[in-house]
Amino acid sequence: MKTAGGSDAAKRRAGERAAEDVADGFVVGLGTGSTTAYAIEALGRAVDDGLEIRGIPTSFQSRRLALEVGIELTTLDAVEGVDLAIDGADQVADDPAADGYGALIKGGGAAHTREKLVDAAADRFVVVADPSKLAPTLERSVPIEVIPDAHTVVADRVRDVGGEPTLREAEGKDGPVVTDNGNLVLDCAFGSIDEPEALATRLSRLPGVVEHGLFVGLADATYVGTEDGVEVRDY
């Protein structure tokens, strides 16, 4: 369920702008997806020019790209902290007057469990997005990573809290998507999510849920690439 749409030029501007925030010696969280890929590629070019950083990938995809562009890798348990995390989003709550301004829906690439771990550990977490990701209220389906044995039970509990779950099917493979952690993903439609924090708390409490894709109160800023520049939202 990759996010459709969004201009590549806008994604590139957002990703490259975020890479400019990385300084010598930084430990950098490397998110997943097509927008973050532009940041990782820009960091690779900076490394070629002498920048010394270590990256913590959040998925097989970001690990492979980081290795390809020459970024030294490390792990969360081998560092004292993460200076900056750069990551994409499937939707960003963009109404400053509403509950949960800057809350995100992530997990379009089924990587949200490791993304949340790394993004939450960072001193600063910058979201990179194009304008198609902005919405006054979150309303996309929320991906929930579940251990395989729990998928029917969690689906029932999601219905109890007003959601409509769909097991994410793989493309190019028969059967469901299997995450980098060996789990399954339920895409759960809740309609308009007016209270993202309350829903996030409810989903976190369900037994069998590994992690859900609601990121509330985690982002420090969103860099929105546009056709002619980058708009910054600070939270």
Ligand SMILES: O=C(CO)[C@H](O)[C@H](O)COP(=O)(O)O
């Ligand atoms: O959450 C994610 C992966 O789990 C991605 O960051 C999200 O899907 C955005 O991807 P893209 O930049 O390709 O639109």
